[in-house]
Amino acid sequence: xxxxxLELDPQLVEFSWELIREALVDLKQDPDDRFAPTxxxxxxxxxxxxxxxxxxxxxxxxxxxxxxxxxxxxxETIELKPEAAEGILRACSSIRLWLRTRRLKDxxxxxxxxxxxxxxxxxxxxxxxxxxxxLLAYLQEAxxxxxxxx
Amino acid sequence: MNSxxxxxxxxxxxxxxxxxxxxxxxxxxNDPVNLMPYVVMVFRKVFGFDKSKAEKHxxxxxxxxxxxxxxxxxxKAENYVHILQTWQLTTxxxxxx
Numbered sequence: 001x002x003x004x005x006l007e008l009d010p011q012l013v014e015f016s017w018e019l020i021r022e023a024l025v026d027l028k029q030d031p032d033d034r035f036a037p038t039x040x041x042x043x044x045x046x047x048x049x050x051x052x053x054x055x056x057x058x059x060x061x062x063x064x065x066x067x068x069x070x071x072x073x074x075x076e077t078i079e080l081k082p083e084a085a086e087g088i089l090r091a092c093s094s095i096r097l098w099l100r101t102r103r104l105k106d107x108x109x110x111x112x113x114x115x116x117x118x119x120x121x122x123x124x125x126x127x128x129x130x131x132x133x134x135l136l137a138y139l140q141e142a143x144x145x146x147x148x149x150x
Numbered sequence: 151m152n153s154x155x156x157x158x159x160x161x162x163x164x165x166x167x168x169x170x171x172x173x174x175x176x177x178x179x180n181d182p183v184n185l186m187p188y189v190v191m192v193f194r195k196v197f198g199f200d201k202s203k204a205e206k207h208x209x210x211x212x213x214x215x216x217x218x219x220x221x222x223x224x225x226k227a228e229n230y231v232h233i234l235q236t237w238q239l240t241t242x243x244x245x246x247x
Binding site for chain 2: 094
């Protein structure tokens with residue numbers, strides 16, 4: 001087990017969770033087309049490939065949902081199995097990719113990587129997307145550190 | 151009368167054996183989202199790379215836009231592509247010509 005201990009503003013976590021839930025619904029209906037099968041002409045392979053990715057992502061989304069709906073998240077230590085932590089890492093990546101392409105498409109890569117976004121000049125919706133994008137990265141960094149030392 | 155002998159027409163068939171023998175590359179492409187330590191962790195976990203090898207491939211992806219992380223038989227290469235896609239890395243399969 002690993003022990004996740006993050007201090008987060010519960011209200012901001014709640015706002016982010018609303019946006020994450022929207023991403024989860026959207027990703028379940030319309031999976032990312034970057035994940036193409038190796039032989040798209042082989043219909044059987046293509047279907048099995050996509051179904052398998054969807055099923056695995058669903059499990060990862062459940063791990064993330066369990067974490068975000070735990071009242072202790074952001075306030076107290078939460079123990080996680082390493083496999084659940086890995087699922088959360090994958091789910092975070094999936095949602096960050098969604099946020100990047102759907103909600104932060106007007107922000108340049110340099111700006112995002114450098115973290116030089118001026119939050120005060122942003123509209124509320126992209127501001128929340130940017131905050132959520134950063135929150136998920138923060139969570140990923142924490143989990144990677146914990147898994148590395150496990 | 152034309153005296154030139156022409157060879158019989160032979161229907162060309164794909165050379166299944168050579169296709170199976172052709173090595174394939176597993177190629178990871180750059181994306182603007184995944185964190186560097188995340189990519190390093192995935193390479194170490196999936197391929198068993200040591201830290202410096204994983205970092206070398208991660209930097210190739212970051213700086214050159216792509217890195218060949220594994221080369222070998224098609225079936226195993228496809229399996230690696232699938233695993234890396236579950237980890238949300240943009241990964242493709244290509245013939246190693």
